[in-house]
Amino acid sequence: MKTITPYLFFPGNCEEAMDFYKECLNGEITALQRFGDTEMPVEDDHKRKIMHGELKAEGITIMFSDGAPHKEITRGNNVQLSINLESEKEQDRIFEALAEEGEITMPLENTFWGARYGML
Known part of the structure; x- marks a missing residue:
C-alpha cells in the first residue's frame, strides 16, 4: 500500500514532543530507536x-x-514527507523523477535498519 507519512524533526526534544502528540491524539508509540542503539558512530x-x-x-x-x-x-x-512504496521498481522510478528537480541528500539504498531508504 502506498502511503505518505509526515516525519517531524526536533532539536533535542523529540521524546517530549512524542509524548505530547501521544497524549493529544490518544495514540500509541509503535516504534522507538535511539542513536545509541544503532551502528552509527555518535557522541x-x-x-x-x-x-x-x-x-x-x-x-x-x-x-x-x-x-x-x-x-x-x-x-x-523540520518536516519531511516519507513516501512508502511496495516495489523497488516504483521506488526507483519515483526517486529518479523527484531527483530531477531536487537535491539528493542520501542515495536510495538498503539501510542497516532494514528498509530501502533515500532522501531528497
Whole structure:
C-alpha cells in the first residue's frame, strides 16, 4: 500500500514532543530507536536522542526524530514527507523523477535498519 507519512524533526526534544502528540491524539508509540542503539558512530551526548520514532492514532501515523547529530534543525524546515512504496521498481522510478528537480541528500539504498531508504 502506498502511503505518505509526515516525519517531524526536533532539536533535542523529540521524546517530549512524542509524548505530547501521544497524549493529544490518544495514540500509541509503535516504534522507538535511539542513536545509541544503532551502528552509527555518535557522541555520547547524542546516544539517548531519538533516531526514529513512530506514533499511531486512529488512522494517523506520524514519524519523529531528533535528527542526525551533524544536521542543525531549523524551525519551519523540520518536516519531511516519507513516501512508502511496495516495489523497488516504483521506488526507483519515483526517486529518479523527484531527483530531477531536487537535491539528493542520501542515495536510495538498503539501510542497516532494514528498509530501502533515500532522501531528497
